Amino acid sequence: MPTIKDVARRAGVSIKTVSRVVNKDPAVRDSTREHVERVVAELGYTPDPAARSMRSNRTGVLGLVTDMVTTTPYSVDIISGVQDACAEAGMMMLIVNTRGDRAHTEHAIRTLVERKVEGIVYATMYLRALDELPAMGDLPMVLVNCFMADGSVPSIVPDDYAGSYAATSHVIELGHRDIALLSVNPVIIAGERRGRGFRRALLDHGLTCTPDRVRAGQVFENGREVFVAAEATLRFLDAAQRPTAIVCGTDAIAMRAYNAVRERGLRIPDDISIVGYDNFVMIAEALDPPLTSVALPYYDMGRTAVSWLRRLGHGDGLAEPTLLMPCPLIRRASCRPL
Template sequence: MRSPTIKDVAEKAGVSLKTVSRVINNEPSVHERTREKVQRAIDALGYQPDPSARSLRGTRAWAIGLVYDNPNAHYVISMQNGVLSVCRERGFGLQIHPCDSTSPTLVEELCELVRRSRLAGLVLAPPMSEQKELIETLAKENIPFVRIISARKDPKDGYPCVFVDDRDAAYAITEHLIQLGHHRIGFLWGGKHHRSSPERYQGYEDALRAYGMPLDNELVVEGDYSFDDGFRGARKLLALEHRPTAIFGSNDEIAAGVLAAAKSGGIDVPWELSIAGFEDSPFSKQSWPALTTARQATTDIGRHATRRLIAELEREAHGIAGEISNEGFSPELVVRGSTAPIRK
């Protein structure tokens, strides 16, 4: 069977091709009842607009780019799912663009990507979203974008974003460990080129300070957001004469590495060592015991970022005045079997 066309939609809804086009393009001049009638016809026929064909026919672009550089496959897939779901809802195509955030030609690469692929705009994941030079250049080149950044509040710097309060969630994790009776709590960093790393460390440090506990630099180990660095960092901490009774890994991959190191050393988790991660990835649920973590709604964050970008595109396309507010997320503490009261 052939795929339904815009002509089929127009015939079923009893309207003109131009009216269907206006509904698909989300133009504000369509009466609400007419819009609903056309939408019912679209749903009944299963019609899907072709973003590439629409871009070629007109001057407006109908595809969005998702730009990322992240070793965490769970994060990338969850983000893609969130962005893609909104693109499908709104009739946009999606181009996935992994890249090297440290490349000296990154700015030129992304500008060329937008021009060559006729992209309407970009969703920027960390750490690209936190690079000032890149953001300023995209704005200067009039390339629409939205950033996903780690921040405690809306930065209000004039650039659109969705912000995630990593510091607050890290504070809650550290506080949970302190309230279980742990006084020697190790901390394993993620990659420092991600702003989430210092934000999560700040939450750890602030919680210790709030409870009147000293910060022991011997218990803090630098690394990256990876299982291997979690394993290596844990081995270093567990080799100390006065080893920690709890370890907070900056993400679940790190925490899973800590769990593997503990088991390889015959350490009973959680009774001899409590472990916490961050993000609520499959690592946290599939480990044994399951990991205490902070649930970060990555798919929802991707959805909100894409809606934010499309809202900006619609506002500019139709000459609508006013600003669109930025949205914030705060990951929630999830307590599982990897943390327990300190054994006296």
Template sequence: MGAGMTTIKDVAKAAGTSFKTVSRVINNDDNVTPETRKKVQDAIKALGYRPNTGARMIRSKKSGVIGLIADQAGMSVHSVNLIRGAQEEAWAQGKFLMVINIDDNHQNMDAAIDKLLERRVEGIIYAAMYHHAVNPSDELRAVPLVLANCYDERGELPCVVPDEYAAACDVTRHLINTGHRRIAYLNLNPRIIAGRERSRGFLDTIHQHPAVDGWTEKAISGEIGQEVSRVDEVMSNLLNSDRRPDAILCGKDEIAMSVYFSLVEHSLQPGHDMAVASFDNLEIIAESLKPGLSTMALPHYEMGQWAIRHLLSENLEISHERLSCDFIRRASA
């Protein structure tokens, strides 16, 4: 029987159940036994039945669609996992995720909002490329809204971000616990939250260990989006200094890659002559470098999951959730 001709009553007859039971299965109602659910699902598959989503939306007043506005996040390798986490969690909860990427000048923001509202989305996730404050429009604030990898500068919206401070404390403790006593931290741009929080976590942990000499180096300068790397200059100074470190912590994996190159140029082996650790776990770098780079993995996938769960919980209290980062230990530290 063709999918366009099949009705819910046909499915009920094939499964040996009532059409109300079929409806419960379609709507993911828990009040169905696993055995009956399987019979209905098998009948749906065998008959090629497709529920009338328009009718379901009218009855339930819910579209089954969640919007995700990716503020350049869709362009970032780091944030692909955030979208994947949201997609998989939405799918697991019987929802469809509609993703729209916004360019850096936000010219298509109004069109994106209009498209999502036309489809009567049940809520929207606003995901940013990097951890920073945002100020969503009043039009966006009028629908259930959760922020991911960013937070509301007004403090009025729930959000989920990485715990940058705790991540820095954890990786610094690892370097100390593995015997390193002179640690230089090549920081990110201090104008961004990750730069400030990672530096604070590093220094606070160093201060808890009086026997350890730790300090920060300005490896990145310039305005956000127009940064200039100073890694080669910083590394040359460090390696020719009386205060030569035995471990280097890098603000991100791209900095660590430059550190590897500098060490090799000075006939030093990363992980052997000098430990190197980092942040982000950008696998194309961390796994390709030899030896493999020890780094803190940011919880992008988990942030996507959390945002969907919080949105669908219909409990939109103003929560500023910080998720922990995992240390991925490889041979560099």
């Protein structure tokens, strides 16, 4: 590996001049710059990041802390988004998994601070509210898919309320009047927001939301999530008057609703329309008929987080302390006009 000295010697200039050229300092005569650049290319010189960072305290590295994001297929796009944005900015990404527990998280952040990352993206698997964050000096930080209750840290989350509102409105506009909700566990914040979007859409369109039209599709039972979507769907179907459409809290729930609908010998979308949430293509496209679903903009959330971090790193402020990312409705074949 050639060093800056080798380049300087070969080019017949001082190391400082080489440093200037490499760092695009304009105070170098054009002829000198070109000459040095040629030698740099010739020798294949690249500055040593360790030495550079020791002097300048800039490492060109961002940290990504996740609770379990890598262990679930859902939100893995966050990683891709962060990764791609880093690459475009000539930066790298150091990733740490915390398994959601406090000790791991503190250790992870400490390690990243020691390694002098220039900023941290903190991403969670489920949308959740954070009570407190480990100390980390004045390092810029952006939260993805989570937020501080007091709004003290910039945060990027999907607009579950609006997404659910749009999905429900879509079904209403198709002519449906009797619509059921198969909700995510409302303990989960996303579940609560999606539920709210559903209800609001109903109200805004002059429909009423009766309690018997809302059932949980999954619940927590001794620490584990269990799906009860199939049973819940059967109860919808067996009711005196059965709904003509079901809005589902997730695609996984929707998949189970499909099973139940078929068990009763009914057809989708002829007898009943179904909408999902998450746009988990692996499921949505494999279902028969393909599932209309609301997409989570995870990739863009990751990208945006990096761009925010870079802005913060330059000392610039942010227009919005927290951003609600729109969740587009992806129309497939599981809904039809009534």
